[in-house]
Amino acid sequence: MTELSWIEGAITAARPQAMAALVRYFRDVDAAEEAFQDACLRALKAWPKNGPPRDPAAWLILVGRNAAIDAIRKTSRNTALPPEHLLSDLEDAEVEAAERLDSAHYRDDVLRLLFICCHPDLPATQQIALALRIVSGLSVREIARAFVVSEAAMEQRITRAKARIGGGDAPFEAPGPVERAERFGAVAAMIYLVFNEGYSASGKAVEARGALCDEAIRLARLLLRLFPAEPEMMGLTALLLLQHARSDARFADDGAAILLEDQDRSLWNRRMIDEGLALIDKAMLKRAPGPYQVQAAIAALHARATRAQDTDWSGIDQLYATLEIMQPSPVVTLNRAVAVAKVP
Amino acid sequence: MLYAILCYNQEDVVCAWSKEEDEAVMQKLGVVQQRLTQEGRLGPVARLMPTTAATTLRKDREPPLVLDGPFAETKEQLLGFYVVDCESLDGALQVAKDLGKANPGGSYEIRPIAMFQPGPAGA
Structure with a gap:
């Protein structure tokens, strides 16, 4: 991998945390995006020369913030900050900033940023588009491609969504436990929507929208890293991994969908399955079941069956019965009926 | 002497790699690894799952x-490790x-091994 692609990777990975902190600082998504863009441009100049910083997210936050303040000072004709080459050695400032931005802060910042995208006034498609643009940093072109709409239409959709959330009631104070749990639920649902948007693609759209599945898994992992003891987050991450593991087996060469029981299981991604199984195993130890864990447990029973006829259908029936109680819906009842019919 | 080479890297960066990367x-x-194997110097190699699974x-x-x-x-x-025989x-x-x-970014900790039992599992 070239140095440049390492830098790109580091920026992509740092983006959610850096954007989250900048949004808290500026209390404005557009200002934060501008500051982040600015910081990225400076990173592309400074990092190849000075080497990558120890904490890319802290570097981007600090430089983004300074650049924005600098711009404000310039326009108000006050004294400007020292020029960039004097600022290039950020080592001390960076360490200090990193310590200030302890992980507890990061956690709520990232959760808030995702939560802002889940504004209840926004239709689901706009929530997803906004999260992909703001949190994941996908370009409007990439998002438009995933939704199979024109770039102009997507640009407009995102602008409209931003205007809607810019209304000012975005919650910037630190959340209490109840609020945190609420945000958590909304954000988990949104991540699942991002995944489904990719997973439900068929035909030619599979390739373009498949990226959404990867992005959803990345967001789920990010949240799980920030909240490592949350069983439903383990369940959601496991569910996404176990479903995505089948992607290479889901479609025939002519694009026709292949049913689960007819899929060539050797095409399933072993690494994703193993990680999914490890996560659901860990979640179950908590003895605090929830809908994502139950769905992941169902996917796990499918993943564990080496052949379709080895599937533990009575186990799946029981899990659907649990899900029917937690989250009653006609789809769940239907799925359960299918499982019951298969029980020998 | 056997050395463990412990691989440290930023997990979120590695997780952001595309499948191709x-x-x-x-x-x-x-x-x-192949060169080391041919020289008979490579012991167990492991890549660990993300820390979220830990x-x-x-x-x-x-x-x-x-x-x-x-x-x-x-x-x-800590994302993985190698065991290598070195003079x-x-x-x-x-x-x-x-x-x-081959794998830029991050750090390797090189740690001499005091006791080594390859064990039958996973072989």
């Missing part, structure tokens, strides 16, 4: 406490440098 790195690492058992109390996540919250996480630290450093060329 990941495969490219693994392929380059494979070339170095569980920590704290034994400083009774009953021991089971915690989610890795033991240490660090900027760079000297210099040789081990050379191996680490070769691996580092």
Whole structure:
């Protein structure tokens, strides 16, 4: 991998945390995006020369913030900050900033940023588009491609969504436990929507929208890293991994969908399955079941069956019965009926 | 002497690699590993799952406490390790440098092994 692609990777990975902190600082998504863009441009100049910083997210936050303040000072004709080459050695400032931005802060910042995208006034498609643009940093072109709409239409959709959330009631104070749990639920649902948007693609759209599945898994992992003891987050991450593991087996060469029981299981991604199984195993130890864990447990029973006829259908029936109680819906009842019919 | 080469890198960066980038790195690492295998110097190699799959058992109390996540919250996480037979630290450093060329970013901790039991599992 070239140095440049390492830098790109580091920026992509740092983006959610850096954007989250900048949004808290500026209390404005557009200002934060501008500051982040600015910081990225400076990173592309400074990092190849000075080497990558120890904490890319802290570097981007600090430089983004300074650049924005600098711009404000310039326009108000006050004294400007020292020029960039004097600022290039950020080592001390960076360490200090990193310590200030302890992980507890990061956690709520990232959760808030995702939560802002889940504004209840926004239709689901706009929530997803906004999260992909703001949190994941996908370009409007990439998002438009995933939704199979024109770039102009997507640009407009995102602008409209931003205007809607810019209304000012975005919650910037630190959340209490109840609020945190609420945000958590909304954000988990949104991540699942991002995944489904990719997973439900068929035909030619599979390739373009498949990226959404990867992005959803990345967001789920990010949240799980920030909240490592949350069983439903383990369940959601496991569910996404176990479903995505089948992607290479889901479609025939002519694009026709292949049913689960007819899929060539050797095409399933072993690494994703193993990680999914490890996560659901860990979640179950908590003895605090929830809908994502139950769905992941169902996917796990499918993943564990080496052949379709080895599937533990009575186990799946029981899990659907649990899900029917937690989250009653006609789809769940239907799925359960299918499982019951298969029980020998 | 056997050395463990412990691989530390930023997990979120590695997780952000595309499938193609990941495969490219693994392929380059494979070339170095193959050379070491031919020289009869390569022991077990492991790539660890993300730290989100980790569980920590704290034994400083009774009953021991089971915690989610890795033991240490660090900027760079332990993501894998190699066991390599080298004449000297210099040789081990050379191996680490070769691996580092194939997989940039992060750090390798080179740690001499005091006791080694390959064991039958996973072989």
